[in-house]
Amino acid sequence: MSEPARPVAIVMGSQSDWPTLRHAAETLDALGVGYDARIVSAHRTPDRLYAFAKGAKSEGFQVVVAGAGGAAHLPGMVAALTELPVLGVPVESKALSGVDSLYSIVQMPAGIPVGTLAIGKAGAVNAALLAAAMLANHDPALAKRLADWRAKQTGAVAERPSDGA
Numbered sequence: 281m282s283e284p285a286r287p288v289a290i291v292m293g294s295q296s297d298w299p300t301l302r303h304a305a306e307t308l309d310a311l312g313v314g315y316d317a318r319i320v321s322a323h324r325t326p327d328r329l330y331a332f333a334k335g336a337k338s339e340g341f342q343v344v345v346a347g348a349g350g351a352a353h354l355p356g357m358v359a360a361l362t363e364l365p366v367l368g369v370p371v372e373s374k375a376l377s378g379v380d381s382l383y384s385i386v387q388m389p390a391g392i393p394v395g396t397l398a399i400g401k402a403g404a405v406n407a408a409l410l411a412a413a414m415l416a417n418h419d420p421a422l423a424k425r426l427a428d429w430r431a432k433q434t435g436a437v438a439e440r441p442s443d444g445a
């Protein structure tokens with residue numbers, strides 16, 4: 281039996297990023313999009329970073345979600361080494377609340393783009409939704425699942441606030 285398709289790679293700089301990046305994984309799960317999650321650090325595992333980014337396309341990935349905190353060079357370095365679209369998630373850091381991560385990821389020089397999302401959980405969820413939207417351009421069944429996910433979200437918003445929530 282062939283392996284299930286995993287069009288999305290989720291990479292993060294450290295195990296400590298997983299509580300944030302797992303929200304990307306859970307969102308992809310909810311949409312039925314395959315992924316592989318790995319720890320890859322430009323700083324601590326530069327050879328692993330190079331091998332991953334150079335091989336990502338031939339591994340069959342179509343989009344990379346890259347999350348890191350602090351001096352977050354990982355998303356930009358991945359983007360430098362692959363032509364796949366890279367979505368960057370700034371992880372909330374203890375020292376600077378993720379503003380350091382955001383600035384590190386968002387200010388890429390022209391020519392090597394990283395699509396940068398919000399700091400933390402919102403960014404992780406939205407990176408997954410954006411990855412799914414990219415894939416849905418060529419996958420009508422996924423487009424339908426994404427539309428259903430959004431309709432469900434809309435339906436879950438009450439018209440009025442209630443006490444105790």
Ligand SMILES: Nc1c(C(=O)O)ncn1[C@@H]1O[C@H](COP(=O)(O)O)[C@@H](O)[C@H]1O
Nearest residue numbers: 293294296321322323348349352353354
């Ligand atoms: N920003 C990077 C990179 C990188 O960009 O290559 N590698 C690890 N890190 C970040 O260091 C933070 C602290 O990591 P530890 O908790 O392991 O000390 C994490 O948020 C990680 O993303």
